[in-house]
Amino acid sequence: MEQKGAGETLQGFEKAALSMLEPLASLFWPGGRRARLSVLIYHRVLPSSDPLMPGEPDAAQFRWQMELLARYFNPLPLAEAARRLWEGTLPPRAVSVTFDDGYADNVEVALPILQQVGVPATFFIATGYLDGGWMWNDKVIEALRRMPDGELDLTEEGLEVCSLSNTADRLTAVEQILARLKYLSWEEREAQAQVLAQRCRVPLSNSLMMTSSQVRELHQAGMEIGAHTRNHPILASLARVSAEQEIAASKAWLEDLLGESVRLFAYPNGKPGKDYLQEHVDIVRGLGFEAAVSTAWGVASSRSDPWQLPRFTPWDRTPSRFMMRLLWNYRSVGVPLRED
Incomplete structure (x- = not known):
């Protein structure tokens, strides 16, 4: 059965399933002191599906996902969501959308959809690959x-x-x-x-990653920009001084480009204890970032470490399963938790 966007008429099972999931979202996803924050990870949004990148959504899939968030949830910029989580003022069904790395299709494909649907997002940029680079x-x-x-x-x-x-x-x-x-x-x-x-003897395009002007375009469109190191290394494999240089250099470069402080950071690869260590959390904190995100599975609560917020990737291919995944994920508060 062909799936349409959430803003259009869903037929059959999908329509019935969504009608049942909506009250569940309101019942089990409260706001205030008991609130939890779901942070979604994306990397690319492709113009059309690619069999060699099955985990990356195409434009049509991304559109109905964002329409569902706009209709049933409360999408917030990550910095605001993190602050309100700790203040105890987060609305029910809060969610933040994030992108890692800095692919040009984030601007060319994802941004128009985000603007049309009214969903804010945060883009974590690996600055060393901008303006013609390849990861x-x-x-x-x-x-x-x-x-x-x-x-x-x-x-x-x-x-x-x-x-x-x-x-x-x-x-x-x-x-x-x-x-x-x-x-x-x-x-x-x-x-x-x-x-x-x-x-492969075929020249690679120089337009895979964003240009500096596209990063500014995102910022001017009201989207948040965060740092993601310069060269996307596994921080745990680096000497401390090299890791600090990677993190600090990306922050400084973006701040120079945008003319304002960069407050958010995403750990490359992002698995706590494997891809980054406590010393890297200390570096991020010391450099003045207000919050940082990992790829530990789950949702954030008021007990979550602000510099190690959990995230997850929504891979489901139908609206009802996507909604169910968000609700199911809400049950699991990601670790690590902050020390009181």
């Missing part, structure tokens, strides 16, 4: 997309022989290689990804 994972994906059918021997690069006979094979190869490279040092990761990009 290592995107180099891997595009290289494997463009390789000819057959087998790809990557044993000389310390990887495996990959079958590229069809789209499913290519997706499997993407997932395996990304997993193998993810926790290498930043330099090793970049070098391996660049080797793959060179082997």
Whole structure:
């Protein structure tokens, strides 16, 4: 059955399911002192679906998700939502939308939808990739997309022989290689990804990531801008001084670009105790950020650590399941909690 936007008429099961979920949202998602905040993570919003990026929504899917948030929830900018959570003034069914990394489609595809629907969002920018850069994972994906059918021997690069006979094979190869490279040092990761990009012998576009002017466009449109390091390293793999430089440099660059303080930070990769450590939380706090987000699953409560707020990715493909996911996730307060 074809799904329409939440602002249009949903048919059959979807309409009935949403009508039952709406009162549940009001009943189990209170405001005030008992309020909880759901923070959603996005990276890209594609013009159309891409079989090599099945976790990224296309424009149509993103639109009905935002329409549902606007209709059934209370979307707030993250800085305001975090402040009101601790003050005990958060409205019921509060939710904040965030984007990581700084892809150009955030401006070209997502921003018009956010403006039309009336949902604010926060964009965490890895500043080192602006104005023509490529993140290592995107180099891997595009290289494997463009390789000819057959087998790809990557044993000389310390990887495996990959079958590229069809789209499913290519997706499997993407997932395996990304997993193998993810926790290498930043330099090793970049070098391996660049080797793959060179082997595909097709020039990569310089418009994948935002330009500096697009970051300003988001800001001028009333969207929040947060820092996300310069080069998106796994902070736990760096010496403390290098980690502090990565965080501080992205904050300073954005503040110079925007002419105002940058108050929010997102940890790259974001798993507490694995991708970043307590020392990095201390750095973020010391640099004057008012709040920071991880990728620990769950929702935030008044007991949540302001510099380690949990987030989750909404991957559901139908409106009723998307709503149910938000409600189910509300049951789980993410860790770590702040020390009283």
